[in-house]
Amino acid sequence: MLSAALGLVALFAISRIYKLWSGLKGVGYAPGIRCAFGARSSWGLLIPKRLSSFFYNPGSNFLWEMHRSGGFETEMDVMTVVPWLHGDPVVVTSSMETMQQVAGYSDDFDKLTEENGTILFGPNVATLQKETWKKHRRVLNPAFSKKLYAMVWKESMRMFRDMVETEAWDKKEGVDIPILGDLTAKFTLSIVASCAFDFRSAWSDSISAAGMEMSLQKCLKVVIEDIPIRLLAPKWAYVLPFKALKRVDTAFTTLFSFMRSQIALRREKIMSEDVTDDNTAGKITIFNNIVKANIEGGKFAFSEDEVVGNTFVMLFAGHETTARTLNGALALLGLYQDEQDKVYEEIKRVLSDGRDPEFEDSESFTYLRKCIQETMRLYPPAAGLIREAMRDVHLSVARRATGEKSHDVFIKKGTQVLINFLPIHYNPRHFPDPEAFKPSRWTDESLTSEAAAFAGFGHGPRACIGRKFSLAEATCFLVMLLRDWRVEVDLAPGETPQQWQQRVMTEQINTSRGLGPISIRLSRRH
Numbered sequence: 145m146l147s148a149a150l151g152l153v154a155l156f157a158i159s160r161i162y163k164l165w166s167g168l169k170g171v172g173y174a175p176g177i178r179c180a181f182g183a184r185s186s187w188g189l190l191i192p193k194r195l196s197s198f199f200y201n202p203g204s205n206f207l208w209e210m211h212r213s214g215g216f217e218t219e220m221d222v223m224t225v226v227p228w229l230h231g232d233p234v235v236v237t238s239s240m241e242t243m244q245q246v247a248g249y250s251d252d253f254d255k256l257t258e259e260n261g262t263i264l265f266g267p268n269v270a271t272l273q274k275e276t277w278k279k280h281r282r283v284l285n286p287a288f289s290k291k292l293y294a295m296v297w298k299e300s301m302r303m304f305r306d307m308v309e310t311e312a313w314d315k316k317e318g319v320d321i322p323i324l325g326d327l328t329a330k331f332t333l334s335i336v337a338s339c340a341f342d343f344r345s346a347w348s349d350s351i352s353a354a355g356m357e358m359s360l361q362k363c364l365k366v367v368i369e370d371i372p373i374r375l376l377a378p379k380w381a382y383v384l385p386f387k388a389l390k391r392v393d394t395a396f397t398t399l400f401s402f403m404r405s406q407i408a409l410r411r412e413k414i415m416s417e418d419v420t421d422d423n424t425a426g427k428i429t430i431f432n433n434i435v436k437a438n439i440e441g442g443k444f445a446f447s448e449d450e451v452v453g454n455t456f457v458m459l460f461a462g463h464e465t466t467a468r469t470l471n472g473a474l475a476l477l478g479l480y481q482d483e484q485d486k487v488y489e490e491i492k493r494v495l496s497d498g499r500d501p502e503f504e505d506s507e508s509f510t511y512l513r514k515c516i517q518e519t520m521r522l523y524p525p526a527a528g529l530i531r532e533a534m535r536d537v538h539l540s541v542a543r544r545a546t547g548e549k550s551h552d553v554f555i556k557k558g559t560q561v562l563i564n565f566l567p568i569h570y571n572p573r574h575f576p577d578p579e580a581f582k583p584s585r586w587t588d589e590s591l592t593s594e595a596a597a598f599a600g601f602g603h604g605p606r607a608c609i610g611r612k613f614s615l616a617e618a619t620c621f622l623v624m625l626l627r628d629w630r631v632e633v634d635l636a637p638g639e640t641p642q643q644w645q646q647r648v649m650t651e652q653i654n655t656s657r658g659l660g661p662i663s664i665r666l667s668r669r670h
């Protein structure tokens with residue numbers, strides 16, 4: 145009995161040593177962290193972070209924690225995370241040059257072969273590998289048109305006015321917003337629901353609540369935060385009386401039945417209406433393209449699962465990221481009043497006759513756009529992106545300080561590469577005085593012509609399809625708000641804006657949840 149147990153222990157130890165060894169070989173023995181759980185391991189994301197140095201678990205907030213501790217300020221631009229217990233080895237790169245190699249147009253790298261997003265939500269444009277992805281982009285691209293952005297602007301105006309009236313801001317001189325993230329997520333979810341899906345709602349009966357067991361906003365939050373639970377729990381486990389399992393199950397069931405019912409409704413609408421008529425309700429929405437691709441069939445047909453996968457990805461990617469950007473921008477403008485004044489002057493100049501902003505004005509708010517870009521540099525809503533080597537590859541490593549090539553790391557086919565945006569966005573070679581909030585560092589050209597070291601919307605062919613959508617929405621929301629209200633944050637006695645920024649923003653940010661709770665105060669401008 146004892147010898148059988150010892151044999152099992154020995155077998156387990158050998159299998160773990162083998163895992164570590166093959167992981168190290170896969171990442172070319174490049175230096176880095178050797179730990180129990182991988183940087184993206186489902187178990188690692190669930191359990192406490194630092195069990196002991198032997199059982200070290202980088203955890204879900206690994207990128208921000210490394211950034212805060214200066215872990216990437218090393219001379220070399222690459223490090224590796226190789227687990228011995230659970231998860232995949234990952235090469236983490238912190239250089240713009242390596243990002244260009246990995247996320248650029250070469251065939252050496254692609255999205256992951258086994259993507260959690262595809263497994264849980266269905267095949268979709270954000271998670272599929274090149275060959276199938278092309279079909280999805282082809283179906284979706286035409287929807288991302290100027291017409292759609294004009295609608296985003298119009299809907300943002302409607303929803304903003306409705307919010308002000310419903311919340312009775314118009315009767316107040318000052319408004320306290322205790323959790324800014326709840327307000328912005330409600331706003332951005334309503335806009336994506338209305339403009340991408342034609343699910344129109346009012347601020348009071350927001351789509352985020354929509355008569356369901358759990359609000360849509362909550363469902364999306366739970367679904368994303370609890371991905372590891374969904375991946376790890378077998379189906380039978382949901383009968384067990386655990387709150388976390390019940391929450392995850394309710395969120396997934398509610399979300400999927402909501403999406404399926406909306407898909408069925410849209411299908412009926414498309415089949416019963418004259419879809420060649422430009423005025424058909426919701427015709428220019430992204431959802432129309434998704435469902436039509438399922439009805440029409442042919443070379444670019446979407447399967448039922450692809451319709452659901454893309455519906456989910458648009459709902460999620462289309463709101464959370466923009467809400468995080470709005471939270472960061474409002475907090476920073478509340479802190480740096482001189483920058484807010486410049487934005488206000490610009491708004492007054494563009495709207496000199498006192499009218500409301502229109503879509504045609506959107507390009508004129510250049511200083512505001514610089515503030516948004518600078519916010520996304522300091523607090524990128526997505527802190528990084530992941531790719532997989534499609535063949536054995538020599539990864540070219542550059543020196544952080546100079547960009548000169550230092551050496552190659554040989555990585556094996558199947559190895560994951562995590563591009564960490566933080567050390568790129570905070571590299572003084574690209575952005576002098578990188579910790580400072582300096583919107584004026586952006587020129588008008590660098591706003592439109594994708595600054596090489598700015599990765600906020602990703603890089604290369606898989607860069608964000610919704611960039612203009614979110615910029616139209618964020619610009620409209622901020623213009624409306626800052627035109628009528630001064631934004632302030634609550635500094636502690638004797639605290640400088642930089643200290644507040646460090647305490648409330650940088651130290652509390654979380655890769656999966658975004659900025660920690662931020663409260664702001666609005667004072668009416670006269």
Ligand code: HEM
Nearest residue numbers: 269270461462465466525526529601602606608609610614
């Ligand atoms: C401030 C707001 C946003 C930020 C920061 C953001 C960020 C990103 C990033 C970094 C990527 C690249 C991911 C990768 O390469 O692995 C991406 C891709 C994507 N984004 Fe966004 N996004 C935003 C808004 C939106 C909106 C509003 C939508 C839809 C309405 C959207 C839909 C997508 C989709 C579908 C992809 C996948 C594109 C592809 O692989 O072809 N995003 N986004």
